[in-house]
Amino acid sequence: MKLLQFIGFTLIIMLTFTGCHSKRKIASSGSASRNSSLTDASSGRGTDFRGESLEAYADLFNVNKKELKNKKLYNFITDWLGSPHQMGGSSKKGVDCSGFVGLLYQDVYRQDLARSSRDMGEQVKRKFENQLQEGDLVFFSFGGKAIDHVGVYLHQGKFVHVSTRKGVIISDIKDAWYYKYFSRAGSLKR
Numbered sequence: 001m002k003l004l005q006f007i008g009f010t011l012i013i014m015l016t017f018t019g020c021h022s023k024r025k026i027a028s029s030g031s032a033s034r035n036s037s038l039t040d041a042s043s044g045r046g047t048d049f050r051g052e053s054l055e056a057y058a059d060l061f062n063v064n065k066k067e068l069k070n071k072k073l074y075n076f077i078t079d080w081l082g083s084p085h086q087m088g089g090s091s092k093k094g095v096d097c098s099g100f101v102g103l104l105y106q107d108v109y110r111q112d113l114a115r116s117s118r119d120m121g122e123q124v125k126r127k128f129e130n131q132l133q134e135g136d137l138v139f140f141s142f143g144g145k146a147i148d149h150v151g152v153y154l155h156q157g158k159f160v161h162v163s164t165r166k167g168v169i170i171s172d173i174k175d176a177w178y179y180k181y182f183s184r185a186g187s188l189k190r
Contacts, residue, residue: 060170061155068155070134073108077160077170080104084167097162101137101150104160109135111188117150124186129173132185138173141183153185 057074058065068074079092086094090103098117105111114120121139132138132153138161140149151161157173173182 057154061158063155068134070108073104073135073152076104076108077168080168081170082167083162085162085164095162095168097150100162100168101152104152113188118147120150121147121184123188124184125189126184126186129182129185133187136185136187138185139183140178140181142181147183149181 083092089095090099102113136153139147151159
């Protein structure tokens with residue numbers, strides 16, 4: 001009995017600290033407060049975008065506001081920032097990485113994506129990092145070689161995704177943690 005409890009506890013810990021394996025329907029204990037910092041990108045730590053205009057995003061990305069071409073994308077992101085992580089979730093009460101990206105793509109681009117980050121990785125035409133454009137998908141492999149996390153590229157290395165601890169957040173691909181596990185990126189195949 002103690003062995004089963006130990007195995008169960010170990011599995012819960014592993015799921016909590018691994019990437020977003022969205023095919024599973026297990027809730028994670030990681031959750032973000034809707035009032036927590038909404039970016040962990042080095043240049044924007046502590047910035048809260050709720051209620052802000054595109055200017056806050058332009059400042060974070062260090063670009064001219066005119067370069068933010070898709071206002072619907074940023075409105076969607078603002079609406080979801082801080083929503084907690086929940087494995088297999090697809091609502092603002094709890095969402096995982098592929099669920100969030102799928103909802104974003106459906107709402108903003110009117111395109112349906114596969115449900116898992118691994119399957120999404122098969123739907124993209126690969127690009128080099130310096131070719132990425134707003135709305136491209138970025139993929140990570142936290143658990144080994146297979147893709148297990150996805151986000152949406154914004155500008156200047158920044159991307160929006162669902163962190164298991166912080167929920168929906170903007171991060172920087174170049175931050176050491178993410179860059180170590182960055183796997184591939186690209187735009188949807190037409």
